[in-house]
Amino acid sequence: MSKLSTRKILVTAALPYANGPIHLGHLVEYIQTDIWVRFQKLRGHQCIYICADDTHGTAISIRAQRENRSEEEVIAESQIAHQKDFVGFGIEFDNYGSTNSVENKQQCERIWGKIRAAGLVKEKEIEQLFDVEKGVFLADRFVTGTCPECKTPNQPGDNCSKCGETYSPADLIDPVSTLSGTKPEIRTAMHLFIELEQLHDFLRMWSQSGEHLQPEVANYLKGHFLGDPADKEGAKKLRDWDISRPAPYFGFEIPDSPGNYWYVWFDAPIGYIASTQQWCQANGEQLSDWWENDGAEIHHFIGKDITYFHTLFWPGMLKTAELSLPTKVHIHGFLTVNGEKMSKSKGTFVKAETYLKHVNPTALRYFYASKLGGRLDDIDLSFDEFVAKVNTDLVNKVVNLASRSAKFVKETGLSATYPDDGGLFQQAAAIGDEIADAYEQCDYNRAMRLILECADRANPFVEDAAPWVLKKDPDKAEELQNVCTIALNLFRQLMIYLAPVVPELAEMTAQLLGDRLDDWEKSKTPLVGTPVGKFKHMMKRIEPKDIQKMVDETQKEQEEAAAATESNALASKYNDSDQPMVDEPLAEECTIEDFVKVDLRVARVLKAEHVEDARKLLKLTLGLGGNHQRTVFAGIKAAYKPEELEGRLVVMVANLKPRKMKFGLSEGMVCASGPGGEEVFVLSPDQGAQPGQRVH
C-alpha cells in the first residue's frame, strides 16, 4: 500500500486528578493511548500526545488543609509523582501540563467569553449546605445525615445506600459536615449555569453522525439525554449545567462574576487546549493549526465514567467557542483484577509505583494490548492469565526467535542478499496493512493476534532449518547464515509491528541489528548485509512470586493507610497507638465456618493457684456451670495474683484439644491480650453473662 499523506493528529488522554497516585486502572488508558500515538508516529504522521494534571476542586483544598500546606504544594508533588509513573511505563507525552497554569486560565477566559456572548449563561439561586466552621459550601459527598425516607443514619448527601432514595443534602435529618463534624446550615448562593439545551440539535447531529463515537455510546446518549424526535416520546430536554462554585474554591475566579469560580469540570477539558498551547510555544507551532483547523484531527481517549462530559458538554463548549470538534472520542471500559473490582483489602488496587518495583512494565503494556478491543467492554487482569500470556507470547515465541538465532551470526552478520524463505517474510509483510488497520481502530487485541500468527510461522521455520545442526558442519556456514538472516528478519518484522506496544524491546532490537525501528514501512523490506550485535536477554519471564510480592506490598500499604486514616478520623481522641497491629499483623482471612470451630465459653474461675516450680504458670480451675469443670494452665503468673482471679468470669477456648504439660493436663485456654509478661489482660464478659454460655 502506498503511504498515506501525512496526517496531523492531536491525541489526549483524560487528565489524572492531582489528589491520588496512578494505579493499574489508570494505566489502561494511558497505555492504550500511548500505543495509538506511537503507532501513528511510526506510520509517519505528525502526532502529539497531550495530557496534564487536573488540579482544581474541593478535594485538593481539603487535602491541603488537612496536611497543613498550600494547594500548590500538593499539586506540584502530585505532578512529579504522576510523571515519574508514566515514564516508568514508557508513556511518552509530548506535553504534560497542569490545569493550574497561566495558559489554562487564558483559554478558560477566552472560551468563557464566547459562551457568554452566545447567550448560553444564566444565573440561578440554589440552596446548598454551608459549613460555618470551615467557611465553605459543601459538595454532596461531604455531608452525611439521616435519610429522610427510611431514617437510616450516616447516609451520604445525595442518596441513601439503604433504601435507595435520592434527595438533596438539605433534606437530610441532622446533617453533619464530614469536614468539621459540625452541623451545616442552609444558605442560598448564586450559581452560573450553561443552558445546554440550546445546543440540543447540534449535539444530536454531532453525536449521531456515526463518525465520532462508538455506536453503543451514540445509542446511550440518544436514549439517555437527547431523545429521538422521530419517537413519540420526542426529544428530551438537556439539563442546565452548573459550572460555578462560590468562594472559597481552588480554581480560577470567573472574571465577570467576582467571588465565583469555574467548577473543575469546566476548566479540566480546557486543559487539553492549554497543554497544547504549551507544546506549541516550545515547538514553534501555532495553536490555531491544531484547534481551529479542519485539517487536524483531535482524538480523546477516556474511560466510560466520564462519557457525559466529553460527549455533551465538551463538544458543546468547543462548538460555541468556534474551535475544532473532536474527530473521535475513544471510550474504554474499566479494569477488573482477577474478575472483580480492584480491591484495597485484596491487594489488587496496585499503584503504578508498586507494580514497577516488582514487575516489568513491558509485560503490562503487552497484556493490556492483547485484551483491548475497540469497544467499551471492561477488561480483566487475571494474574494467572497475565503471567501465562506474557511469558508464552512475548518471551517464548517472539523474543525466542532472536535468542535462538542471533548468536550464530554474531561473527558474520546478516547475508548480503535476502535468502529464499518460502515466502514467510512476504506473507507477514502482506498482512501489515491489516495489522495497521487494527491499530487504527484501537482493536489491539486483533493486532496482537495477527502478529502472533506470524511468530507462530517463524518458529517452525527455525525448527525445520535447525541452525544448531548446520553449525556443526563447516561446509554449511552459508546456509547457517541464511537461516539466521531469515529468522532475525522475521523477528525484526514482528518487532516493528509490536514497537508501539513494547518500545523498550523495539529499542533493544534496534541495537542488536544496528538499525532503528522507526518506520512502519521498514516491515516490508528485509535488512541484509549488516552486522549483528551480541545478543543480550531482552526480557525475563514473569514469575508468579513477583506478582505475589506486588500484591503483598499493596496490601501492606493499604493496611497502613487504613490504620492511619482510622486513627486520624475516629481514634484520634483516644490517641491509640498502631504499634500492636504493626507488631502482629492481621492473620489470614477466615470464614464463619472456621470461626465456629472455635468454641468460646464464658467460664468462672473457681480456683486459682500457684504451681510449684512453674515460673510463668498459674493453675486455674474453670467452671462452665453445673459440675462442668476444666483445668487450665495459663501463663499469667507475672500479671495476676491467684486471689485476684478467683470468682471472676473469663472467656475460654473450651474445645481446644487438651495438651499435656509438665505440671499436668491443660484442657483449654483463657483468652487474654497483651504482649506477655506483666502485660497480660484477661478478657471479661459484661455483667449478666453466665458460665457455660457460648461466645458468638
Added chain:
RNA sequence: GGGCCAGUAGCUCAGUUGGUUAGAGCAGGGGACUCAUAAUCCCUUUGUCGCGGGUUCGAGUCCUGCCUGGCCUACCA
C-alpha cells in the same frame, strides 16, 4: 423501574452483508528435539453457540420473550 452492552470449548476470545462439517490461543493428553529464558516443534481431547419461540430452503448471525452478568441512570428516557 428504565437504558446501553455482553452471554460461543476448562480459561481468554474470533466468527465479516444469515450459507458446506462453528474456529484460534492458552490450559489438558501423547510424542519429537535440544539452538533458545524447562523455551521450541508435531499430533491430539473438548461445544445444547445462555434458554424458549419466530422469520427462512438455511440462524451463532435477523426478530421476539425470558434468564444471567457488567455498567449507567432514576418518582424523566
